[in-house]
Each structure stands twice: as C-alpha cells, then as structure tokens.
Amino acid sequence: MLSDNNHAAEDGLIQNKIAHRKKILAAFLIFTGLFALLFGRLVYLCGWKAEYYSAQAEELHERERSIKAARGRILDRTGKVLADNKTVCTVSVIYNQIEDPEEVIRVLGRELELTEEYVRKRVEKYSSIERVKSNVDKAVGDRIREYDLAGVKVDEDYKRYYPYDELASKVLGFTGGDNQGIIGLEVVYDTYMQGKPGKILTMTDAKGIEVESAGERRVEPVSGLDLCISLDMNIQTYATQLANQAMATKQADSVSILVMNPQNGEILAMVNVPEFDLNNPYDLPEGTSETLTAEEKQNLLNGIWRNGCINDTYEPGSTFKIITAAAGLSEGVVTPESSFSCPGFIIVDDRKIRCHKVAGHGSQDFTHTMMNSCNPALITVGLRLGIDNYYGYFEKFGLKTKTGIDLPGEAGTIMHKKENMGNVELATVAFGQSFQITPIQLLTTVSSIINGGRRITPHFGIKAVDGEGAVKETFTYPVKENIVTEETSAVMRNILEMVVSEGSGANGKVEGFSIGGKTATSQTLPRGSGRYIASFLGFAPAESPQVIALAIVNNPQGVYYGGQVAAPIIRQLYENILPYLGIAAYHE
Amino acid sequence: MAAQRRAKRKKKEQSEYFFDYSLLFIVLFLLGFGLVMIYSASSYGAFEEFGDTAYYLKKQLTAIIIGLVMMIAVANIPYRFWEHFYLIGYFVSIAIIWLVKTPLGVESHGATRWVKIPVIGMNLQPAEVAKLGMILFLAVLVCKMGRGVRTFRGFVLMMIFPLPAVAEIYLLTQNLSSAIIVMGISVLMVFVASPDYKKFVIMGLLVIAAAAVVIYLAVSSAENVAAGESDNFRFRRITAWLDPESDPSYTGFQTLQGLYAIGSGGIWGKGLGQSMQKLNFLPEAQNDMIFSIICEELGLFGAIAIILMFIMLLWRMMIIANNAPDLFGAMLVVGVMGHIAVQAILNIAVVTATIPNTGISLPFISYGGSSVMFLLVEIGLVLSVARRIQLKEL
Numbered sequence: 001m002l003s004d005n006n007h008a009a010e011d012g013l014i015q016n017k018i019a020h021r022k023k024i025l026a027a028f029l030i031f032t033g034l035f036a037l038l039f040g041r042l043v044y045l046c047g048w049k050a051e052y053y054s055a056q057a058e059e060l061h062e063r064e065r066s067i068k069a070a071r072g073r074i075l076d077r078t079g080k081v082l083a084d085n086k087t088v089c090t091v092s093v094i095y096n097q098i099e100d101p102e103e104v105i106r107v108l109g110r111e112l113e114l115t116e117e118y119v120r121k122r123v124e125k126y127s128s129i130e131r132v133k134s135n136v137d138k139a140v141g142d143r144i145r146e147y148d149l150a151g152v153k154v155d156e157d158y159k160r161y162y163p164y165d166e167l168a169s170k171v172l173g174f175t176g177g178d179n180q181g182i183i184g185l186e187v188v189y190d191t192y193m194q195g196k197p198g199k200i201l202t203m204t205d206a207k208g209i210e211v212e213s214a215g216e217r218r219v220e221p222v223s224g225l226d227l228c229i230s231l232d233m234n235i236q237t238y239a240t241q242l243a244n245q246a247m248a249t250k251q252a253d254s255v256s257i258l259v260m261n262p263q264n265g266e267i268l269a270m271v272n273v274p275e276f277d278l279n280n281p282y283d284l285p286e287g288t289s290e291t292l293t294a295e296e297k298q299n300l301l302n303g304i305w306r307n308g309c310i311n312d313t314y315e316p317g318s319t320f321k322i323i324t325a326a327a328g329l330s331e332g333v334v335t336p337e338s339s340f341s342c343p344g345f346i347i348v349d350d351r352k353i354r355c356h357k358v359a360g361h362g363s364q365d366f367t368h369t370m371m372n373s374c375n376p377a378l379i380t381v382g383l384r385l386g387i388d389n390y391y392g393y394f395e396k397f398g399l400k401t402k403t404g405i406d407l408p409g410e411a412g413t414i415m416h417k418k419e420n421m422g423n424v425e426l427a428t429v430a431f432g433q434s435f436q437i438t439p440i441q442l443l444t445t446v447s448s449i450i451n452g453g454r455r456i457t458p459h460f461g462i463k464a465v466d467g468e469g470a471v472k473e474t475f476t477y478p479v480k481e482n483i484v485t486e487e488t489s490a491v492m493r494n495i496l497e498m499v500v501s502e503g504s505g506a507n508g509k510v511e512g513f514s515i516g517g518k519t520a521t522s523q524t525l526p527r528g529s530g531r532y533i534a535s536f537l538g539f540a541p542a543e544s545p546q547v548i549a550l551a552i553v554n555n556p557q558g559v560y561y562g563g564q565v566a567a568p569i570i571r572q573l574y575e576n577i578l579p580y581l582g583i584a585a586y587h588e
Numbered sequence: 589m590a591a592q593r594r595a596k597r598k599k600k601e602q603s604e605y606f607f608d609y610s611l612l613f614i615v616l617f618l619l620g621f622g623l624v625m626i627y628s629a630s631s632y633g634a635f636e637e638f639g640d641t642a643y644y645l646k647k648q649l650t651a652i653i654i655g656l657v658m659m660i661a662v663a664n665i666p667y668r669f670w671e672h673f674y675l676i677g678y679f680v681s682i683a684i685i686w687l688v689k690t691p692l693g694v695e696s697h698g699a700t701r702w703v704k705i706p707v708i709g710m711n712l713q714p715a716e717v718a719k720l721g722m723i724l725f726l727a728v729l730v731c732k733m734g735r736g737v738r739t740f741r742g743f744v745l746m747m748i749f750p751l752p753a754v755a756e757i758y759l760l761t762q763n764l765s766s767a768i769i770v771m772g773i774s775v776l777m778v779f780v781a782s783p784d785y786k787k788f789v790i791m792g793l794l795v796i797a798a799a800a801v802v803i804y805l806a807v808s809s810a811e812n813v814a815a816g817e818s819d820n821f822r823f824r825r826i827t828a829w830l831d832p833e834s835d836p837s838y839t840g841f842q843t844l845q846g847l848y849a850i851g852s853g854g855i856w857g858k859g860l861g862q863s864m865q866k867l868n869f870l871p872e873a874q875n876d877m878i879f880s881i882i883c884e885e886l887g888l889f890g891a892i893a894i895i896l897m898f899i900m901l902l903w904r905m906m907i908i909a910n911n912a913p914d915l916f917g918a919m920l921v922v923g924v925m926g927h928i929a930v931q932a933i934l935n936i937a938v939v940t941a942t943i944p945n946t947g948i949s950l951p952f953i954s955y956g957g958s959s960v961m962f963l964l965v966e967i968g969l970v971l972s973v974a975r976r977i978q979l980k981e982l
Contacts, residue, residue, distance in 0.1 A: 020918060021910045023780040027922070028906040031929040035895050038936045045850045045940060046888040053851020060848065061864045205632070205867030 063094075063128055063202050068157035069195030071179055072224030072464070074172060074186075076233040077268075083172055083186070083278075085158035089141025090134040093123050096204075098151030108132055108152070111144050134177050135159050160186075162278035168236050169275040170307035171407065171460065182281075183305050185229065185460060187408050192464045192473070195224030225464040225472050230266035235259055235577050242569050243273040243551075250556035250565055256308050257569065258439055259577070262447035262539060262548040265456035265477060267405075268577075272308045281305070311409045313436035314552070317522030318373045318562070319537045320432030320442070325370055325495065326449045327393035328381040329488045336491055338366045346376035348427040353379060356521075370495045371503025373519065375431045382430025383423060390426055391418045397483055398455045399437060403444045404478070405458045413437045432520065443550045446537060448483045450493050450516065450545050455480040497542035507567035508538045510574045512585035516542035517570070519562035524555070531555045536566035540574055546583050549573060608974040611904040614897055615952065615967050619652055619960070621894070622878075622953035629866045629881040630874035630955065644874055644955050651957030655964030662968025663975065667917055670969075674728035678749070681721030684714040685756040701761045702958075715766035716962040718753045722770055723777070723923030723966070726750070730781040731916045737781045746781070750774040765948035769930050776926035777919055802826065829944035843941050845870040846880040850940065857887030874955040876947050879939040894953070898932045908974045917973040924966040927951075 045053070074083035091112060098104055101123050109119045112133045122130045134157075136144075141154045160175045173184020179194060181187035198221030243255040259269040277283060284292075284300060292300065306312065328334040344360030345352050355361065355375045361368075369377035382390055394400065394415070402410045414436040416425050428434035440458055448455035457477035464473045484492075496516035499505045505517045517538030524531045534556050539548035551569040559565060578585070626648050631641035640646075670677075687693065687703040694702040694711055702711040729746065736742040750770060758767035779788050806826035832840035832847065849865035852858070863884045866873040873881050883891050905925040912918035928951050935950040937943045949956050951963055 017915075019783040020780055020915070023783070024906050024909050024918070024922060024925075027776055027780060027925070027929075028902055031902055031933065032899055034933045035899055035936075038933065038940060038942060039892065039895055041940045041942050042850070042883070042888060042891050042936075045847065046854055046883065046891070049847075050851045050854040053848050054854065057848035057852040057864065060869065061867075203864065205869070 061203050063204050065092075065129065065153070065155060065200045065202075067155070067198035067200060067221045068179055069197045069221035070158050070223040071160060071175065071195060072189075072193035072226045074193075074227045074229060076229060076231050076236075077266075077462070078232065078234075079228075080233045081163060082168065082229075082231070082233065084161045084163060086161040087138050087156055088134075088159040089136040089138055089144075090155045090157055091132045091136055091141065091144060092129050092153045092155065093132055094129050094151045094153060095123075095126055096128075096151070098123065098149075100150070104149050104152055107144065107147050107149060111140055112136060129153070164233070164237075165277050165279055166275040167233070167240065168231060168270065169278045169281075170272050170305065171231065171270050172278060173305075174278050174281045184307070184407060185227065188406050189227050189461060189464070193224040193227055196222040198222075223467055225466055227464055228462045229460040230261075230268060230462055231270070231460055232268045234580065236269040236271065238576055239269040239271045239573060240273065240275065242572055243271045246551075246553055246556075246565070246569050247273050250553055250558065252553045252557070253555040254308060255554065255569075256439060256550075256552045257573070258309055258443050258550045259573070260443055260447065260458060260548050262451045262456070262545045265444070265447070265458045266462070267458055267460055268547070270307075270309055272306075274304075276304050307407065307409070308552075308554075309439045310405060310407050311411055311438075313411050313414055313438050314533055315433050315436055315522045315524070316442050317432040317520035317533070317535065319446070319518045319520040319535060319550075321370060321373065321378045321430075322446050322449060322492065322496065322518055322537075323393075323397060323399070324378050324382055324390075324430045325366075326397075326484050326488060326492055327385055327390060329491055330393065330484050331385055331389055333384040334366050334381050336365065336367045336495060340364055340366065340369050340374070340377040340380060342369070342372075342374050342376045344376075346379050346427070348379065348383070349423050351424050351427075353427055367495050367498055368503075370518075371499050373499075373504050378431050379427040382426050387418070387421050387423075387426050390429070391421065394429075397445050397448065398480065399441065399445055403438075403440055403458050405440055406461050406475075410440070411438050413441060432522065439550055439552055443537065443548060446539075447545075447548050448480075450489060450496070450539060450548070452486050452489045453482050453484040455483045493542055493545070496539075500538065500542075504563050505536065505538070505567055507563050508536055508571050508574075510540070510571055510578065513540050513574065513578055513583070514542040514586065515540045515574065516545070517567070519567055521560060521562045532560040534560050534562040534565035536562050536570050538567070538570045538574065540578055541583060541586075547574075547577070547581060606974055606977040608904060608908060608971060611901065611908070611967070611970065611974065614901045614904065615964075618894075618897055618901070618952035621897075622950075622960075623648060623652070624860070625878055625882055625885075625953060626874045626955050628861050628863065628885060629878055632867050633873070636868075647957060648955050648960070651960050652964075655961040658961060659964040659968035659971070662965055663971035665972060666976070667920060667969055667972040670724055671728055671916060674725045677721035678725040681718035681725070681753050682756065684717050685753065685760055687714055688761055701763050701766075710957060712958045713766075713956075715757050715761065715763055715770070716958050718757060719766070719770055719773060719927055720962055720966060722750050722753060723773060723920060723927065726774060726777045727916055727919035727923060730777065730919050731914075733781075737778075738783060743778060743782055743784075743787060746778040747774065763947070765934060765946040768934065768946075769927065769948075772930035773923055773926040776930075777923050780922045781919065803830075825944045825946070829941060832941060842871050842877065843945050846877050846939050847941055849877075849880040849884040853884035853887045853890075855888045857883070857885050857890055860885050872947075876935065876949050876954060877939060878954050879936055879950050882953075883939075895936070898928070898951075902929055905970060908970060908977065911977045912973050913976045913978065917976060921970050921973050924970050927966065928963070 070085055073081050076082055091108065093104065105116060105119045105123050108114065109116050114133065119132060122132050141156065144152065145154045162172065171184055173186035174182055175186050176182050181190040199219040201217040239257040239259060243257050246252065247255045255273050257269060257271040258267070260267045282301065284297070288300070341363045342355055342361035344358050345354045353375065356373070361372045361374045364372065364374065399413055400415065402412055416435060425434060444456065444458050456479055459477050461475045463471050463475060465471050493516055496518060497514055500508045500515045500517045505519050508515055508517045515538050517536060520535045522533045524533055533552060533554055535550065535552040537550045539545040549570050551566040553565050556565050623645060627642065627645040630644040634643035635641045688701065692703040694704050701715065702713050705712050726746065729749065730737055733742050737746065754767045754771050757763050757770060803826055806823040809823045828840035828843060832844040845865060849863065849870055863881050865884055866881050870877055870880065882894060902925055905921050909918045909921035909925065912921060931948060931951050934948045938945055938948055949959055952960060
C-alpha cells in the first residue's frame, strides 16, 4: 500500500498536500489562461476577420451565372423598330459536373460547328464555368438541351437583331457579344439601352454540385430603355435606293445623302452607300483575299463601318459660297443688288484664279453671281471682308467647332491658321477650297443661315422610353442664336431659291414646290487626278425651310458636275418626301 | 438508541462518499453535443461515400456506448486496484506502438497510426493506450519516489521515463501531436508533484526559444526551397501556418478552409446544419476540424459554450484532485486533466491557426472511436477517485 511506503513522511503529507493543491490550481489557471487566449483569437476571427473570411468563403461556394438584360430597342420617328432583340443561347460547361467529357466534346463540336481542339480546351479547363459559345441559335440550344448532358448549361439570352439589315447601318451601329455598342448610336446611347444584367447565384459543394436545399438567389435583369430617334425609316429607305442608283449609274466610289430638319436639327435620313449588313458586321466583301492578317482585316472593317457624313472631311466647293455670301451680307460689304464684273479670272496678289466659265460671266448683280456660282465675284466679296472679318465669321458660324452630333468620331474642321492666311488663301476659302469640313458641318451651318440665324445641333436621339412607353428622358440639344440676322437669312433664302429656279441648280427643281439650293463640284486632292466630288444642297420650301438635304457623290465617272450628278438625286428625293412630310405644294 | 445509532451510521454511510454528478453531466453534454456536430459535419460526405447520412454518427454512437459501459465499470473499481499494473502499463505503452509496424498496422493519410484489433475489427490508436499507461505509471512513480521527487535526480528521472514512448510515437507513427500530448501530461504531473517553480519556468522559456528557432529555420528553409533545395513537410506546415493564403492548395489548404468556416460563422453562426464548408470543402470536417464547423454553424457563442464546458470540466477535476484521499488518486486525476486540457487547447489552437497544423482531435467531440473510449475510461478513473472522497473532508 502506498501509505505504508510513505509512512516515514506521514507528517509531511499534509504539507505536501497543500503544495500539490497550489500546483494543481496553478495548472488549472494556466489552462484557463490558454483557453482565454484562444477565445481572444476566436473573437478576432469571428468578429474582425469575419467579413473577410465569409466573403472568401462565399466566393468559394457560389457559382454565378449572369442573365443578360434585354437591350433597349431603337425606334424610328414613326415607331418602327430598327434594332431589336431575339432570343439566343449561351452554351457553357461546368468542369466539376461533367461526367463524360468525350461525349460532351463530340456533341458540342458537332452542334456548335466548332473544332474538336477548341471545345476540348474549354471542356478540360479547370474553372468553375467556362463559356463555349454565345449567340447560339435558339433551335440549336434546344437541341443541345435535349441531349441532357451532365455539366453542359444552355442559358437563354438576347442577341441584337436588325430587321432591315443594311438600313442606316453606319448610323445605328451594332453591338458586341457582351451587349455593348461597337459603333454608331449603339455606342452613344449604350448606357440607356444596356440595362442591368441579372444574376443567378447558386451554392455548390466542393465538387461544384449545386446544393438544392440552399436554393438559388436570382437578381432579375433590368431591361434597357428604348431609344426613339428622329430617323424616318421610309425616307431613309428611299434615300438609300437613290444613293445606290446614283452610285451604280455614275460608278461612283460612294454616295452620301443627308436629310435634316433645319429648324431643329432632327436628322431624317443619313445614307452612306455602300452600307453593310448590321446582322453580319464582320463579313468581308466578296473577293477579299483570305490571307489578311488580323490587323489588316480590322482596318478593312473599320473602313467599311466608317460614316462618311461625320468621320470624313472634304473640300465643300461652291456650296460653301453660301457662307461667304452670308458673311458678306451680314458685314454689309455686299447687297443683292451690288454689281460685279467677271472676265473669267481674277488676280489675287500674284495669282490668277480662274472662273469655271473661262469666257467669264460679264457684268452681273450679286444674286446672279450666286446663280452662276461665279468664283471671281465671291472672291471679291471675301477680299472685301478681309482676313480678320472673314475668319471672324468662319468662327461665328461655328465652323471651327464640331457640330456635336450624337454619333461617335465626328471629324473636326481642317482650316488654315489665321496667322498663316494671306489673300490667296482667303480667296480660295471664299469659294470653298483649300480647307476641309464634314458634310454634317456644311449642312448644319447652312441650316443656321437659312433658318433665321439659329445654329442648331444635328441629332438623332429624341427620347428614351421604358418598356411601358413612359418617357424616361427627353434629350435636349444646345442652340446658338443670332448667327446671322433674320433679314440676312431671308435674303439668303431668296438668293438660293433663285439659284434653283433660274440658275445653276435648275436640276434640283421640283414641280410645284419652291426649292432653295446650291451645287458644288470640287476636285479632290491631289489636283489634276481627275477625281471629283459632285454635291448638291437643297432645302424646301424656300421661304420657310422644313427640310434640308445634301447629296454627295464621290468620284463619279463621266459627267461630274454637281448640277448634273447630285441635284437630280435631291430632286427625286423631294418629289417623293415633300408630299410625304406634308409640306404643301404651291399652285401657280 | 441502538436503532438511532444505526440510522445515524446509515445516514453517514450514504453521505460519506461523493459521486461527482457535475463532472458526469459535463462529459455527457460534450458527448451528446459531439454526436450532433458529427452528424451535422459528416452527413453530406457520409451519404456521398457510403450512402448513409448517419454512417459516422452510428459508429461514434457505438464507440460512446462501449466507452460509457467501460467508464461505469472503471468508476466502480477502487482506483487503487490499478496501482499494481503500473509497470505493465508502462511496458505495454512502449510495446504496443511497435504494432503499427506489424501487418496489423493500418495506414491512413500517409502515416501508420492505427492498429486493427483482430476479431472485433476495430481500429485502435496505440498512442491512446500510451497516454493512459503513462498517466498510471507516472502517478505510481510519484508516490514511490515520495520526497525523492523534490530532488533534481527525481525530476530528471520523471522526465526521462516517458521519453521512450514519446520518441516512438513521434518516430514510428509520425504523430507529433500525440507525442506532444504524452510529453505534456508527463510535464504537468511532474510539475504538480514537485514543489519547485523555477525549473518549470526555465523549461517553458526553453520551449518558447526552441519554437522560435524552428520557425526561423522553417522560414529560411522556405527561402532555400525557393532557391531549389529540397523541402521538409514539417517546415512547410510552419510556413503554411504563417501565411496560409500563400499556399492554399497544399498544406495551407486545410488551415485556410478552417478559417473560412470560422470567419463565415461570425458571432451568431449560420445555424445548426447550415455549414457550407462541410460540403467537402473542409477536409476532416467531422474529425480534427470539427471545432471550425461548430464556429461556422453556432458562431462565437457556440465556441464559447464549448470552451466554458472544457474549463468547467477541468475545474471539476481540479476539485477532485485537490480532495483526493491520497497522492496516487490526485496524480491520476491530474494526468487525466492534463491529457484533456492539452488536447483541447492544441486542437482549438490548430483550428484557429494559432499554431501550425498538426492532426489532433477535440476530446469527446471529434469523431474517433478509440479516442473517445479511452477518454471515457480516464473519466471512469476520475469518477472512481471522486467516489473515495469522504464528504467530511470537503
């Protein structure tokens, strides 16, 4: 027995016991202290670090699939749908759920018309969810769904669809695979039309198998807003036909037609042929070499997508005489009755500048110089104004600034620096040469001269409406008043009406309507290449313009005069659209 | 008068001896709570693997029932009976560990820590036997040494005797944590037996210094590994502990997953059964890492409740040890107390990434049949000591 062994220490046992008790208490306190430390550590983990770790854990547990939001449609001024959505499918694979990878690779490769190598790469990639192909036809998506393959997900979403294929392609633009605008109005109004994508959040276990009891969290997508634009599908269609016709008959490189309301800047049509197919924007024209590098291909596509009315500048030629005339009238250096004499040329400093009529126009009043599009007379007006004044009007009319149109990539004006301008430069600018502006700039400036002096902002966007048709935002655009006086404006309308009724723009005449306008024939750089741009600018009714249009034929073969090539286009256009727009014909 | 005296004596006999119901209740609570948590943490994986959500629950319940029967038996045997077996206990502890090297050894997780008991077909961790054997041996040794324990020679002897078993556990079964526990139990028993403090403070400081050196070596070896030298898995555990996010796919993975579980539980927890991490994200969810699932489902408050239960358990044992009728009983209880305290503290420290990851289970709660059975036998010993406490001494 123990107590026997320790018999000698019987007395010490009591003391010993007290010492042991102290030691046991000390041990207990040490253990309790360690537990307290661990408790402190837990408070730190569960309190301070909780947010961090639970976010990490959530990321680990949740699989997210996004639901595309329906993109807002684009409607023309009559409510016709120009850009719509159709249901397509996105096919994805979930690595952890795939049971038979070979079968999946085989079926997806066949149905989606993809190479085995491409599908294999995606199927065998270790990721939570891997997109194999988006924008798959709904019929194909349904077929894949019927195979009922484990680990293959077919999600429906929307794809942009343009019912009129090529119509106004460079205006509307198109969207990319992620529902984002690439060019045109789709870019500018992206934030309105995009909407907010929704999400399906599911909880999964470590193998990626969905935990059914955890349910799924769904964040519903918010549809984008519909965009109502000023474009008129009928006018656009007809203008496109005319442009195609002109391009074919004149074997031109391209033809642009702009139709706008000069009172408020609403653009009714903007045609740039050749257009491209919005539903297949990446298709290259037939006969393109197939050995292009990616960069060459992209450059080619950028050229195809380019909107000549906005992205490119040109020398406006005689149509710019409208601006010179308006400046001269505003400054009072000329009146409609002022008389001019044209010997067929004019000497400016040491240069001899020819009139297009070699024999000269002889003696004529100012109105007739415009009707004849006489270069020396307009050069004289420009010289009378002087460089300072002329430059001042150039800026006042807004020609140095961009128009602010709601399309991306508007080109700026290319103009001489004021300090570099001599009389020769002034003379050439006065009849529309040696500088470059965009067609939309010319149309906007002329509009502000003939509408009573208000410089309007050309635009397409009118309002954004939601799915129920409630207006969410009405777009407003700046207007600059008093560019010219009402009197000058009236005189200019009158002169330009005379240009069409009796002068060089006679081909723009429309039976029963009063038309104002101006032709232009400009040589493209380099001079002497034999390349011309024929254009005509016309508005109606001449007294109170409701519509203004500009036709530009780029590099026509054969006859290249604006009066012969471009004016008939506008005439044909007006013959049809003036009655359509409800502009009353006068009866003589 | 005689009748009165008899009645008085009978009353005295009834109240003379003490049964610690509080201790029993705490143990039963921890076992019950452990069963609930094992079911919660393992049902998903169990269904996937065995088609039975209660697979682990049933096995654990069986072990607990056997354990409880053994506990009651031991509690009813006067503890002094075991005194005679101390040498057998010691040599069995040392011998049994060699069994893992025989065909009976069961390999799992890259280390052989279990032996299969023939006939019953149950796996037994020899380290558990060693813990119990060492408690018995040291308790007797302290008594045999008497005053000798106060001398330096006594201290050294007490420290040297357990070393063969500790070394075996570490070297043969690659089980660092069990080796630490056996060593911890021994140190605690020597600490209680010897009235001196200075030696232990110095020992503590040496351990801390050694830990610092090891951490330093691990960090510099990690740099060497980056430079192309071969690496060491224990060192990698240390670097993974220092920065689990740098290594989430290897050693740091379990630690990090445990932290995710603890952190996402927050203060109130996700609710019983709502853990996400147990869905195969967290390895050993029902076993070594069960405390992190408790934190995830029951939050900081669940964790406090468990920690408080352990503190109460230790407190009860302290009371029993302090009032034990003799030194042998007191030392037995101190040994068991050390075993449970060291194991629980190490487990929670590992789960919370307070110390480097090493496989260690939470007493009474983690899944593991042989562990819970041996713990219950130890509780039986404590109860047996408690029963010998004479109430008049209280």
